[in-house]
Amino acid sequence: MHAMVLKAPGAPLQFELRKEPVPGPGEVRVKVGACGVCRTDLHVVDGELPDIAYPIVPGHEVVGRVEALGPGATSRMIGERVGVPWLGHTCGECSYCRSGRENLCDRPRFTGYTRDGGFATHLVTDSSYCFPLGEAGDDVAIAPLLCAGLIGWRSLVMAGEGMHLGIFGFGAAGHIVAQVARWQGRSVYAFTRAGDTDAQGLAKSLGAAWAGGSEDLPHVPLDAAIIYAPVGSLVPLALRAVRKGGRVVCAGIHMSDIPEFPYRLLWEERQLLSVANLTRNDGIEFFKTATKAGIRTHTSVFPLRQANEVLSKLRAGQITGAAVLQP
Secondary structure: EEEEEOOOOOOOOOEOOOOOOOOOOOOEEEEEEEEOOOHHHHHHHHHOOEEEEEEEOOOEEEEEEEEEEEEEEOOOOOOOOOEOOOEEOOOOOOOOOOOOOOOOOOOEEOOOEEEEOOOOOEEEHHHHHEEEEOOOOOHHHHHHHHHHHHHHHHHHHOOOOOOOOEEEEOHHHHHHHHHHHHHOEEEEEEEEEOOHHHHHHHHHOOOEEEEEOOOOOOOOOOOEEEEEEOOOOHHHHHHHEEEEEEEEEEEOOOOOOOOOOOOHHHHOOOOOEEEEOOOOHHHHHHHHHHHHHHHOOOEEEEEEHHHHHHHHHHOOOOOOOOEEEEE
16 A cells, blocks of 8 residues: 655655555455545644654545455445544543543544544544445545534534624635535625635635635624634634624634733623534534535545645645545
8 A cells, every 4th residue: 555654743744655454353444535635634744733643644534445344343344435534433431422522532543643544545444433425426525524524514513503604714614614504594704815816716606695804804793603724813803703692613623822802802792612523423414414405525636646735735725625635
């Protein structure tokens, strides 16, 4: 097998030839058909997340087919197409797991972060933490749904049922969530980097009522806002844009420091929340909704060997929609 391997924080990924991994108890080996490139992969590569054990293969938006079964992996079948998401394993024993909040598990494992991921031709995963995808749709189009879609869905649910929704950072997650929100009958307001006409054009093509820079304000106060860009200075801007009783949801796993802001922005029962990881039930509910909503992902496809180039483009804001690697 081939893999793009991270050996030190900030180092370029190295293209390696490896032996195909052997699935252990309850695991399956998946032959990768496509793997989306997520901003969290940048946080892994840049060493911004704690407790990374090097070397590691990034990538957690994986679509592929089961190629081998480990002992006891009875829930999957050889040849079945599956999706492998960020959450790769939970302990099932801590108070969070026992209360239905496995996204907050005390002893989790994450694909492409604490276990090798999908920037490769093959990977091994826990059979209980991959989703059956069926045969509808192609691998490239589905790949961004495995994180941008899933985290986007969890953040949308957490944002509440308000009809005027702001999205700060209109990339992979933003363009998926906008489609769900529009299908639900909401109005979407897209906030991008100043002058990013490509992202603003994509937002408008997907039915956004307004698109502008992060410093701008739309013509109506927002019921809720979701922040996908990992930029702490967006928090006070989002709070400024939401009405009394409104809600701001921070949807990233990492964000730069939030600057000091006046209490007045938070007052009048505005809420500031964060999203952590996902649950398997999020996946079940999201894929049902994605089918009904007819979500179409806007993707740019690159060969596996160009992973470093793609990460650089993503870091520079040069990817519109979602980037996807194919072995």
